[in-house]
Amino acid sequence: MKPATFDYLAPHTVPEALDALADSGRKTRVLAGGQSLILEMHLHRIHPELVVDINRITELDTLSVADHTLRVGALVRHRAFEQEHAVPGPLGSLFSRAVVNIAHPPIRARGTMVGSLAWAHPASEWCALAVALDADVELHDTNGVRQVAARDYFRGAMRTARRPCELITSVRFPLLDDDTGVGFIEHRRTHFCFAQVAVAVALTVRDGVITKTRIGLVNAADRPIRAHAAEQTLIGAEIGAPPAEYRIPEDHPFARAGQVAAEYDAAPVAESYAGVDYKRHAIAILVGRTLCQAAADERSRTTTSGGAR
Template identity: 40%
Template sequence: MKPAPFVRHAPKTLDEALKILAEVAPQDGRILAGGQSLVPVMAFRMARPAHLVDINEVAGLDKLAVEDGKLIVGARVRHATFHRPAAPGPLGALLAVVVRNIAHYPIRTRGTMCGSLANADPASEWCLTAATLGAQMVAKSASGERVIAADDFFEGIMSTALAEDELLAEVRLPLLPDGTKFGFNEFSRRAGDFAMSVALAVYEIKDGRIASPRLGVGGAEPHPRRIPEAEAALDGQAPGDMAFRAAAEAAAAAIDPLEDAQTDASYRRDLVRAVVRRALEASL
């Protein structure tokens, strides 16, 4: 289990990185950020990029700042950064809850949020977070920059709207208004394993009722997404068991479940029902 040979590029500036990426992308070149997903598949030789553009030394990509009501997370910011609140208000608290479910501590010291988003594993907690909160992805290439909405970013299992020469340079997460409620729940076989289903619920309370609900589900479909049927079941309802159960049922019914050798569609729906309700209960 030794990776196949590759050429490593270690640019120091973003321009340099993008230029190299433009050159090597057609020759099976890839970005190496935290490497916590890429290196294992290289070890199994299921990925064998000819070039790796290692962005760990690129200046500026470690940006972590609040601008215009958004938390800006650069491509080099590690998961572990979020162990403590990295943004004011509920967003920082939310990220601190979510991050503890990402693999294990020594993975979080290396893996990056942007790397997770670009890798687009269906079970990724950050992909779920980005999809649920409506994050913006800032893709940069030698030919320019574009901002991609989360809804348009995730396309399928390990598949995104990023072009091969584009680097996900940063993600912008909207700050959450004070008083925003959130809850997260994940199901996995063992501690730290990939989620078999995971849910994130975010909403506000207006006049004692749920307002602006966002209910995302991951691990159940090719990519995480918000479930409008579940959000509809929450909107305007009093937060509590009845609304939560209705939302959970709606989510379980709405998904198009992933199946594998051990997990059939009905089990996946069972899990979605459970994690959605539990995420909502955790929001109280």
């Protein structure tokens, strides 16, 4: 199907784009990578009267690091994160493990991280990482700029704190310390499907004891969530040598954290091929396995850098 007719504007600067978005008399959509918007327009599920194409605003196509913070501009494509060293330290490793799960290469070549945050699909990998890693979303309108913490930004499936007149110009992630271990595991029906569930972990261990964890859950609720209850069970746990991902003893802290995440943190929504009980079961298993992966990663980092364990 062809989309309904719409007006099209391709500004070269952020203020021009904001002026167009401020024209509240019309239903307006920003066009970034177009990998969700164009599809929805073709399916006649979205009918914008005006499309504001931001692809000519070169200042939005920037990836930078300052003050231990990564800033990802609104035109940085998914594929920019496929190379582990595109982003410093363990954050780059976590991003490169996560991004290969997004669709397939042509979609990753056009789609943007910020577009994913704007779209706010509960199965988006970036959205869960933003919540788990305390990212901030930067929103501009003609009156100025505001930063919204990712944990407050997502309001439900495809619902966010963004106002129609606002352009998301960037998202900021604090870098992860060099001794942080990371893991990411996704479960889906076929390679190109969205996640049924996925888990992201960042884990800090000092002298064999877990001092900090961040666990992000993808598609485990109507919005991306952080598994706070599961994280709490891990603080102070002695983990020793991490168990193999597929042989975690039932009384191991990682297995218990998986159970807690499934029971107390997750609020799964049933989908075709994945009911609520199925998702809870998958979350319990994947949290345990992803923690094992992160613990092994942490070991290899501290061993390589000669750090004390």
